[in-house]
Amino acid sequence: MMPRIVVTAGEPAGIGIDLCVMLAGHPLPCYLAVIADRDVLASRAHALGLPLNIHVYDPAHWAPHQGQSRLVVLHHPCAAPVTAGQLDPRNSTYVLHTLERAIDGCMQGEFGAMVTAPVHKGIINEAGIAFTGHTEFLAERTHTPHVVMMLVGGSLRVALATTHLPLAEVSQAITQESLDTTIRILHRDLVQKFGIANPRILVTGLNPHAGEGGHLGMEEITTINPVLEKLRREGMQLRGPLPADTLFTPHNLAQGDCVLAMYHDQGLPVLKHASFGTGVNVTLGLPMIRTSVDHGTALDLAGKGNIEIGSLLSAIQLAINLAGNRPQPS
Ligand SMILES: NC(=O)c1ccc[n+]([C@@H]2O[C@H](COP(=O)([O-])OP(=O)(O)OC[C@H]3O[C@@H](n4cnc5c(N)ncnc54)[C@H](O)[C@@H]3O)[C@@H](O)[C@H]2O)c1
Numbered sequence: 001m002m003p004r005i006v007v008t009a010g011e012p013a014g015i016g017i018d019l020c021v022m023l024a025g026h027p028l029p030c031y032l033a034v035i036a037d038r039d040v041l042a043s044r045a046h047a048l049g050l051p052l053n054i055h056v057y058d059p060a061h062w063a064p065h066q067g068q069s070r071l072v073v074l075h076h077p078c079a080a081p082v083t084a085g086q087l088d089p090r091n092s093t094y095v096l097h098t099l100e101r102a103i104d105g106c107m108q109g110e111f112g113a114m115v116t117a118p119v120h121k122g123i124i125n126e127a128g129i130a131f132t133g134h135t136e137f138l139a140e141r142t143h144t145p146h147v148v149m150m151l152v153g154g155s156l157r158v159a160l161a162t163t164h165l166p167l168a169e170v171s172q173a174i175t176q177e178s179l180d181t182t183i184r185i186l187h188r189d190l191v192q193k194f195g196i197a198n199p200r201i202l203v204t205g206l207n208p209h210a211g212e213g214g215h216l217g218m219e220e221i222t223t224i225n226p227v228l229e230k231l232r233r234e235g236m237q238l239r240g241p242l243p244a245d246t247l248f249t250p251h252n253l254a255q256g257d258c259v260l261a262m263y264h265d266q267g268l269p270v271l272k273h274a275s276f277g278t279g280v281n282v283t284l285g286l287p288m289i290r291t292s293v294d295h296g297t298a299l300d301l302a303g304k305g306n307i308e309i310g311s312l313l314s315a316i317q318l319a320i321n322l323a324g325n326r327p328q329p330s
């Protein structure tokens, strides 16, 4: 049976709405529903000059997503009028409600997987709501104490030991306990969700040249190495801590199935350089499946056309693959 995929359209002033309109033109091997404001979708379709036939979501009647301008929409109204490219904090609650609806539907078996279009973290915070990202929001909503962000693009997989954290807080956030948990989740999901029997994980150091034997930082000696040694004794294939500047050379990458970077901007620039526009962000360790685009709200492009839908299509395809083997409610 085809999986039921729910897509959240994200920030209404951003390109998430445009992408959902474009999605109506792409056939996909799944059932699909978009959570968004139907009027915003209709008016963006009009602005883009794209055909769009909106069908009201009915949980009792799913139809394959055939890509003939037809889009099933689970309507959530925005609180304030939407202008493409112009953020409005009054719509932040709407954005979070769409996420909550999708998460709850996945947790209750209504949907097989959730795919997210981009939200704007800044405007949600400006609305007075502390929000660092989908990843952390999903963890909190599903009561999951520890999740791992991994991006997949081209031939690369890059996971992160920390997610949306100011750089000044990264070192303190990486403890032996947190790193141990991160690697266990990463290893387990690479085996169970990605079908890699004995994953080879390449682990970066935190400091330049992986600390240069303690002369350029101690975290490799005090934190990273002891965890890697312990997990190697349990049978995991872990290389590192390796200097991040040369880890991403083709020779080194050929010896691993995944890179674990210590922080957001240590790993993601490489991945986005290699595959921006087709990469996928997947949250590991959750009791549900969630994938996402690899890009942001691109406010500069919203409502103007000329955007790439490749990352959303890749995110949906990965969600289909991950959900495919899961039992679906009848
Ligand atoms: N999954 C998510 O929710 C997600 C991911 C990344 C960034 N963000 C958020 O998005 C906001 C804006 O972030 P940013 O400006 O750093 O990154 P961005 O990805 O929105 O934009 C970076 C550049 O890429 C272009 N771009 C992005 N997506 C594109 C697409 N599909 N097709 C063509 N061009 C595209 C933009 O026009 C811009 O020039 C921030 O609030 C950030 O936190 C959200």
Ligand SMILES: N[C@H](C(=O)O)[C@H](O)COP(=O)(O)O
Residues within 6 Å of the ligand: 132, 133, 134, 135, 136, 264, 268, 281, 292, 293, 294, 295
């Ligand atoms: N770190 C992600 C990226 O750079 O693509 C992005 O900020 C989205 O993260 P969430 O999925 O947690 O919102």
